[in-house]
Amino acid sequence: MRHVISLLIENESGALSRVSGLFSARGYNIESLTVAPTEDESMSRMTIVTTGSDDIIEQITKQLNKLVEVIKVVDISESAHIERELMLVKVRATGKDREEMKRMTEIFRARIIDVTDASYVIELTGNQAKLDAFIGAIGPELILETVRSGICGIGRGDRVLKL
Amino acid sequence: MVLSGAEIVIRCLQEEKVEYVFGYPGGSVLFIYDALFNQDQVRHVLVRHEQAAVHAADGFARATSKVGVALVTSGPGATNAVTGIATAYCDSIPMVIISGQVPTAAIGQDAFQEVDTVGITRPCVKHNYLVKDVRDIASTIRKAFHLARTGRPGPVLVDIPKDVSMQKCEFEYPAEVAMRSYNPVLKGHQGQIRKALQLLLEARRPMIYTGGGVVLSDAAEALTKLARALGFPITNTLMGLGGYPASDRQYLGMPGMHGTYEANMAMHYCDVLLAVGARFDDRVIGNPAHFAEEPRKIIHVDIDPSSISKRVKVDVPIVGDVNEVLHQFLQQLDASPARPEPDALAAWWKQIEEWRRRDCMKYKHSDEIIKPQFVIQKLWEVTGGDAIVTSDVGQHQMWAAQYYRFDQPRRWLNSGGLGTMGVGLPYAMGAQFAHPGKPVACVTGEASIQMCIQELSTCKQFRLPIKICNLNNRYLGMVRQWQELFHGGRYSESYMDSLPDFARLAEAYGHVGLRVEKPGDVEGALREAFGRKDDLVFLDFQVDQTENVYPMVQGGKGLTDMILSSEDL
Numbered sequence A: 001m002r003h004v005i006s007l008l009i010e011n012e013s014g015a016l017s018r019v020s021g022l023f024s025a026r027g028y029n030i031e032s033l034t035v036a037p038t039e040d041e042s043m044s045r046m047t048i049v050t051t052g053s054d055d056i057i058e059q060i061t062k063q064l065n066k067l068v069e070v071i072k073v074v075d076i077s078e079s080a081h082i083e084r085e086l087m088l089v090k091v092r093a094t095g096k097d098r099e100e101m102k103r104m105t106e107i108f109r110a111r112i113i114d115v116t117d118a119s120y121v122i123e124l125t126g127n128q129a130k131l132d133a134f135i136g137a138i139g140p141e142l143i144l145e146t147v148r149s150g151i152c153g154i155g156r157g158d159r160v161l162k163l
Numbered sequence B: 001m002v003l004s005g006a007e008i009v010i011r012c013l014q015e016e017k018v019e020y021v022f023g024y025p026g027g028s029v030l031f032i033y034d035a036l037f038n039q040d041q042v043r044h045v046l047v048r049h050e051q052a053a054v055h056a057a058d059g060f061a062r063a064t065s066k067v068g069v070a071l072v073t074s075g076p077g078a079t080n081a082v083t084g085i086a087t088a089y090c091d092s093i094p095m096v097i098i099s100g101q102v103p104t105a106a107i108g109q110d111a112f113q114e115v116d117t118v119g120i121t122r123p124c125v126k127h128n129y130l131v132k133d134v135r136d137i138a139s140t141i142r143k144a145f146h147l148a149r150t151g152r153p154g155p156v157l158v159d160i161p162k163d164v165s166m167q168k169c170e171f172e173y174p175a176e177v178a179m180r181s182y183n184p185v186l187k188g189h190q191g192q193i194r195k196a197l198q199l200l201l202e203a204r205r206p207m208i209y210t211g212g213g214v215v216l217s218d219a220a221e222a223l224t225k226l227a228r229a230l231g232f233p234i235t236n237t238l239m240g241l242g243g244y245p246a247s248d249r250q251y252l253g254m255p256g257m258h259g260t261y262e263a264n265m266a267m268h269y270c271d272v273l274l275a276v277g278a279r280f281d282d283r284v285i286g287n288p289a290h291f292a293e294e295p296r297k298i299i300h301v302d303i304d305p306s307s308i309s310k311r312v313k314v315d316v317p318i319v320g321d322v323n324e325v326l327h328q329f330l331q332q333l334d335a336s337p338a339r340p341e342p343d344a345l346a347a348w349w350k351q352i353e354e355w356r357r358r359d360c361m362k363y364k365h366s367d368e369i370i371k372p373q374f375v376i377q378k379l380w381e382v383t384g385g386d387a388i389v390t391s392d393v394g395q396h397q398m399w400a401a402q403y404y405r406f407d408q409p410r411r412w413l414n415s416g417g418l419g420t421m422g423v424g425l426p427y428a429m430g431a432q433f434a435h436p437g438k439p440v441a442c443v444t445g446e447a448s449i450q451m452c453i454q455e456l457s458t459c460k461q462f463r464l465p466i467k468i469c470n471l472n473n474r475y476l477g478m479v480r481q482w483q484e485l486f487h488g489g490r491y492s493e494s495y496m497d498s499l500p501d502f503a504r505l506a507e508a509y510g511h512v513g514l515r516v517e518k519p520g521d522v523e524g525a526l527r528e529a530f531g532r533k534d535d536l537v538f539l540d541f542q543v544d545q546t547e548n549v550y551p552m553v554q555g556g557k558g559l560t561d562m563i564l565s566s567e568d569l
């Protein structure tokens, strides 16, 4: 089962390697991991997308909690939540493809943020499925390069991950 | 008061009431050694190899429940320390290791004697720090001691670059540690304890299984009270020996791979299992799937939530400090009129006594050749069961655990988790520093002892009257046993040729050496050795080369699948 784990961690050097080291040492999967400081600079927030049986997910959250610098851990996928990922795609944009790319961008509510006479850079946010669908719709022959941020997640409603 | 970083390090150790630092100097810790030189409150023990420094500090901690402290230089000093750190980590021993690092400006430049110590040790410490600013030394060391001894204890490493140890700042030792990310739970949940107690009181075949956590939290007294009040059978793991008096009737011996028949059968066939400060290790329950086949309710008390429901599913988890939780159990039991059902308990004991009558620890005595088990039995007799016994890793370790009956905690020091050959002598050093007047015996094998034999020199320098009992079978005995049983008797690289004459080797280091060849001489030699109160005596017992450790549960097999003796093969 796929889970999205959010955690708050002290913004110290080496904190990221403690988390990633834990996953590799114990053989847990990481599908994606994002991290950046929060509005309180002394803390970072991480979103880890992982897969595993209930027992493994239980161990993952316990092991994360055990790290001295980890402040809080929640499995936000246990209830209603929102996931977003940012993707930048550089596409070939010449001839009739130029119009086609613009149309696609509109359909997916994406934005063209860089233009040359041969290419566009398109910016798109959404959940994983939407980003995958966009790539599928464009087709591999026109894609020059893609970069995805990995997932950021947040609970819906009044569920708050805060100190 | 303005002090240098190095002086601050030593002041911090003084504030923590550290009596001994085990260490070895080098370039990047020269300022720290200089600061050490100018005071006499913290005493330094110069070992002969950094691995032994960490083991000795670890042994000191095991023998006392204080935090062990080691000091090593950068690069090779730090890498030599890693085995010791990992050993302490696997057994949750409270330690602070201070390592020197190259100057901050040189970090990342592949400088002389530079290694990423924080990176190398990260997976085998509870936590570690690289101190980049002299103003952070005091608060970091304060935190290191706090982390090492609270919650689930463990080693904490503090890496200090040379320039940081040289810079100056105002010294003040923080009185308090506040860490928003670290607040271990100490008290157990009363409701869970009530539930657990009810299960225990209704049990028809109850069993208590306790581990190193009981020793680490100094809970032997509370455990003994609870076990006696309930009248239940009890087993202590290799790490938990002495948690409950081994000579008591309720004690069934050690469980697991080389545990007793009665302990393993009772673990398997009980209907309610109270696990305290133990972690259902693979060497204890064997194959978890086989263990799960028999239905039983499990109550698990542990300070570390991640130990609970890791290898077996637990019905009543109780997170908290073992000593606290056991006291909570006792209070609730006191307040309740309910007691275990006597008839059910009597029937269960009848079954256990039947298992006990198999007498699984018997072995064939010989008048010709020394049986290793016999040496341990005599060691127990001669020391009145009152020595601190350390061991290395192998057959001798299992025999010591099986045949020396530990009635008190912190008398048995061994590497249970990592299984590190070489710990025996340094552990004995740490224990002897901690308890100068007490008999300390190191039970070892001719292979293990050679992994830290250089420490005989340290023992001479500090006049440590350790008694080394070398069960010399001229084999990597435990390896030979597995090869005999599981590899068709192909003894690949498990025979040791060209062994030194250990008695003379000990003499060369300035100690007393005795070679013992006949069963009739064992007791006399032990008496002579322990009679020499001021000397380290190296007893080199020539023991039966073919003896195996039984009972044995083969790796991956179920707990009840025991080989009781060579006749079962």
Ligand SMILES: Cc1ncc(C[n+]2csc(CCOP(=O)(O)OP(=O)(O)O)c2C)c(N)n1
Residues within 6 Å of the ligand: B392, B393, B394, B395, B396, B397, B419, B420, B421, B422, B444, B445, B446, B447, B448, B449, B471, B473, B475, B476, B477, B478, B479
């Ligand atoms: C550092 C290290 N290397 C290898 C091993 C694997 N090992 C476990 S027991 C053993 C043999 C120990 O021989 P000895 O010390 O003579 O003890 P005996 O088993 O003969 O009593 C070995 C090699 C280990 N535990 N530790």
